[in-house]
Amino acid sequence: MNAPLKIGIIGSGRMGITHHSIINTHPDVRVVATADPSMVINKLLAKYAGVRTHRTYEALLREGGLDAVLLCTPPAANHAILTAVRQHGLHAFVEKPFVLSATQGRELAASFSGAGLVNQVGYVNRFNDVFFQLRTLVSEGVFGRVHQFRSEMYSPTIVRQQKGEGWRASHANGGGAIYEMASHAIDLINFLFGKPDLVKGSSLTRVFSENVEDIVTSTFLYKTGLSGLLYTNWSDASYRKPANRIEVYGERGKAIADQHGLKIHLPEANEAHGLAAGWNQRSITDLSTPVPFYLRGNEFTRQLYDFVDAIRMNRNTRCTFSDAAATLEIVEAIFADWQNNKSELVA
């Protein structure tokens, strides 16, 4: 029996306390300390979670005694924090979108991997029962060569005029629909098909936010001939909660995946995979397998327990810093493409 893994949590916002609660249920883990500037939150955590609380990450790292950290801070802060975490030789799980530049992301990926430190970014779709099943089917060639996809996300997150409060109100801090929402859809595309070779036809639209986009659309092209669309909107009040959907078309079949399940259409039956000719439906109730502890979705537990396993087994995670840096490259390509498109529209 190993000594328990000692974990510190930096940032006790909504994701911070969610991850804190989940990882605290792992039998081999002890959450020993947290860092957050809010005295109100710290007071609650000291009293109800029995952890030592600090107001800065520097104080948390200085105190020592940790094996790993979970970082759930606004992304603009993450490069500096992760550099310090790396100097202290700690494994790190970071909430998406990780950092705000692909260059910084690649640099951190190289330094963590070079030091043999486990590194993971919280693109949680990679641990979702439906999307993981879709990836398995795509990689096993069930749809033959894939020609086309469409990745969509909708939510009622910002449905009123925003006054520009909080870190979410500006790009410089990592706010906006592209970092906060579209990044999930982009990462899912990378996870399924690899990083696109070319980004075209992008637009960023403001609806209710003052300084950042609420709608993101783009076209992704691959040297192999594969192409796909990204369409995300977080100001759509017709949705009660976030919805995530991807459609994949290949020469031997098609799949539509969302949080409710997987619909598969095959012109010919695929007996090895138990799929009939025509439409097949695999609902979330068929695809989901329970996790040891549930909070907000199986995938949240699975990704953190996988982080612990990766540390124990000294292996890579399902979403490394390098994977997240690739997603940031696409985010940057969308920004650049939109700048071009804007100038063309004005001219």
Add this chain to the structure above:
Amino acid sequence: MIDRVVFGDNQFFGINHMSQDKASEQAKRFADLDRIFEVYGYAFEAGIRAVMLNSNDRALAICDRFRAMKSQLPPIAWYPSIPYPHKYAGLVAEKGMVGALQGLLFADGAGSALGKIAQGAMATLSFDAVRLMRMLVDQEMTIFRGLDVRVVFLQNIIVDLMLGFETPAPFIEYCSHIRKRYGAKPGLITQNLPLLHRRLVEWGIKDVVICSSINKIGYLMSPDRASYEAVIAQNHPADYQFMAMSTLASGAIPPTEAYAYINQLNIQSIVFGASSRANIEKTVASITGGGEAQ
């Protein structure tokens, strides 16, 4: 004892785990309060006398009509659940954690009772977390004033978050507040029934209603169905009362099969939602038909 059959509310608010289309369709249909009361009418005609309702943005209008129609309706036992999780999630997304907390506390203005206490607390940073919890509970519960409240459920997003922290204090405080202030039983909704049960036993918190997904295919049952069955089999209803939800696993299990499974478990209560007269009658018949022997 709690009611064997409780009529839930998911069908009214566009909640369907299997289909977004079906959910939107239902939300459209029930935008009109008359249509909601038509369905409650079917439920009462089928013999149901217990209602579970989440404190969401339509709950006040629904409760107002129940209060206004009191003399025309049979006596109803109420099983509210609090809070409305999307309200909190939305606030956090817009304002961040501390901003959201302030938004909640000052929702009725700085001059309101809650606002005044909160203002003092924020200024001195010496606020009392227990008092804060009680204020938030009481604020949600104003929706249900004047109704015969039997159990007040805390939503699973809060229960399971606190459960992960493994600290008894919030559970003890919540349960004692519900008993004292409302003369009702505390209820806890969870997706981790075996773990919650184990902790409640360890912490000496008894006579609590535990509501959880319980179904034949083990959907949303963490860590697994066998652990649920073991805990349920060994329980004495004087210690804890179990209420099953998601018994059909969002429609994945046919009703006859689903309730044949549920009825042979040592479960005290079942909450279900349906919107047609036929489905409501059929469900009530399959639950009460085989379930009295415990």
